[in-house]
Amino acid sequence: MAEVVALKRPEAEGPVHAGLSGGILTLTLANPPANALSIATMEALQAQLDRARDDAAVRVVVLAAAGKVFCAGHDLKELTAHRADADRGRAFYEKTMRLCAGVMQSIVRLPKPVIAEVAGTATAAGCQLVASCDLAVATTEAMFATPGVNIGLFCSTPMVALSRNVSRKHAMEMLLTGEMIDATTAREFGLVNRVVPPEYLNQIVRKYAETIVSKSPLTLKIGKEAFYAQAEMGLSDAYDYAVRVMVENMMARDAEEGIRAFVEKRRPEWTGE
DSSP states (O other): OOOOOOOSSOGGGSSEEEEEETTEEEEEEOOTTTTOBOHHHHHHHHHHHHHHHHOTTOOEEEEEESSSEEEOOBOHHHHHHGGGSTTTTHHHHHHHHHHHHHHHHHHHHOSSOEEEEEOSEEETHHHHHHHHSSEEEEETTOEEEOGGGGGTOOOHHHHHHHHTTSOHHHHHHHHHHOOOEEHHHHHHHTSOSEEEOGGGHHHHHHHHHHHHHTSOHHHHHHHHHHHHHHHTSOHHHHHHHHHHHHHHHHTSHHHHHHHHHHHTTSOOOOOOO
16 A cells, blocks of 8 residues: 655645655645635745655655646735735735745755646646646646736746746747647647646656656756756756766766666666665
8 A cells, every 4th residue: 555644734724735655745736716826835835845855755746736726826816915015015025926936946956856737727827837847747628828918917937937948939929928828739838748638647647756756866866956957058068067967977876776787687776875
């Protein structure tokens, strides 16, 4: 039977539910009806990511959502309520956007792969959340948009993650029009990896996660960090960096074990060293 770890805090009553099974940590947004990224939701998500980073039992993180909406972005009611502040909400808006940027960067910098399991609509910062994950699987019913322009608010922070996933013209199409795109278009744009019928979503995501869990955790850590680091470099610098990473990776015991196991035609026994 798959192991389910009971968390110390009553997570099930908060905006992010967490469950660990077979090395796969599933974090489920549960802030109905839109799973908006309120301050409370982002703080809870950040806390779970911090915990996952330091927990050796967590090998892969799956980011899912309860209900028909994956995530509708920031909580506009919460933001609007602070218009009455003495500074017209500036300090609160700064806090909100900084917190969101921190969550997105934590996903990218997490030394473990993160998979988005998208069963509903993902808009604005919700689309940013999907784009920030390493992999994304969506159902045929999923929809995506960066619709800030429709309400006089350009999706500048979602733009950062979006433009690092899709081509410039596709990103600008979404940002300038604010229109919804379906899951098939999102796959063509490069925003998601797979589009599957709703009834197979969990099964496909689980297959991805279990495949990744079977790999060396050290190798995954090294590889994910290197992938995002080299992507920000010029070609020559990227190769210089990748050569150094490859050499250090070759010196790891897991690489030694993996190569030996391949030669001996057996399954490797990873130690994470």
